[in-house]
Amino acid sequence: MNINEILNIKYPIIQGGMAHISKASLAAAVSNAGGLGQIASGGFKAEEVREEIKKVRKLTDKPFGVNVVLMNEDVEDLVKVIIEEGVEIITCGAGNPAPFFEKWLDAGIKVIPVIANVKMAKKVEKLGAIALVFEGAEAGGHIGSLNTFAELPAIKDSVNIPVIGAGGVYTGRQMLAAEILGASGVQIGTRLLTAEETPVHENFKRALIEAKDSDIMVTGIRTKMPTRVLKNDLAKKLNEIEMSGGDLDEFFKLAKGSGKKAVEGDVNWGSIYTGEGLYFLNKIGSVREILDGLMKEYEEVKKYFKENL
Template identity: 40%
Template sequence: MNRITSLFNIEYPIIQAGMIWASGWRLASAVSNAGGLGLIGSGSMYPAVLREHIQKCKQATDKPFGVNVPLLYPDIDQLINIILEEGVQVVFTSAGNPKTWTPVLKAAGIKVVHVVSSAAFALKSEAAGADAVVAEGFEAGGHNGREETTTMVLIPGVCEQVKIPVIAAGGIASGRAMAAAFALGAEGVQVGSRFVATPEASSHINFKQVIVNAKEGDTMLSLKKITPVRMIKNNFYSAIKAAEDSGADVDALKALLGRARAKAGMFEGNIEEGELEIGQVSALIHDIKPAAQVLEEIWTDFRNVIYGWRNSDI
């Protein structure tokens, strides 16, 4: 047991990321039942839908679970109220100022973790009262940090600056990657892309198949003038890149992005015209398997690596 397993009262220091259009109650409860911490991704949910997922997750597991809340969304106050009303015990916040909602959540006895992409933001999260931080490297899928700091550099940099536990994210889909993160000072890992390619993820099967088929170099960080996001290269990405290369301004890019582009790709399965957010580690994901099996394989491989180090002659 370490500070992360103690903080969340979980068996393994493995957190399933709260990804939009993937992390509903089925995935969150499956991960929690298997000994990790499952997160419901509220970023793609209307307030009433979030309430439904929280209630169904309570019915599906008696283990701890949490909700991920991107702070940039307009209905944030309604989402927070539902979280408070439903008695959620763990909240991961991202994409915003941790000072805004951390005190409110902490006053209700909720464990709060903020996702950061730099040591500077980690320090701000600690000052705001966060119980831990997720340090997410440049390799990660979805919305990403403007600093473009890789996980290998970010994790020790954050660990050097803060006293609260650090959870590593970005490029982690195996026990070997988890062991590397722990060697850098992390006390837990947050896994996103690997859990998208599971039956329990609410993502469309077309998107899951794209992940399984992805090769090295198939993802790219784009839309830096709006909010940097890593996505699979497809027709939509090509249109965005052409616009960016021609000097398109923010308004033009927003018009090209349009509405519900991520939903079209990841939830409805339009793999060419939709936005397909996924990490670089997708190139190392070769199959769709149950979430419990994913977690067990990561943990087993992690332990094998750690014990191998201890027993080696190096």
């Protein structure tokens, strides 16, 4: 894996932007541990992102990125803040990045779009992306329809820029699997939700640790915004509304602001975005432990296969 060389980081691991969650504390912890930490813009105003950028610089001298949610109302302001603050790396998704690309490239920013299929991969390569993240539907939060481990090789074959695999990576074994399928690095989100440095309420972390692997579901299919979440009172109610076939006003009313609610501790009526690997979330540990653990297993399994196959 060589995305670490391109991004000037020690480990080929990017922390995905997580709305309401990935602030300076998490981003700096990931960067200090050798990965690429990222500030989220989902759920934050452009000026709040500016403050987090300033904070992260006080906490680390290592590279970090900012995740641009393109459908944010104040995306123009956000793009301005990113350029003014001299951010060097961004990931972007949930919308069309084309109108902003030239500005980003002129400012010398390394742009890594998050894409969900071959068509989008080819498009962002043409626009000048330095690499791309392919996020499969195993991931937590808003998802596409194609899965990481089935689609990754197709994305790899369709472009000439490095591909970063996201969605379903919790172990060194999965990192190696992603590499074999063509990934130059991985992006992780859910694996970091129970980290000490992740600024979510203790209830949020406990809910994930106590849940079983099968306690996940996808809500919002009828809204065309499918979202992988932990099964709780809210998720069951949203599902009931969708399945009843009625109008979706009540769905939107309940879903509005629910991500923030969960982060603040309401694990029954907040939306806990989570990926498929709940089995691997069994304690609260430091970001450094998580990243070192991933790399240790990745190196060991790689060595084993080199020697035994």
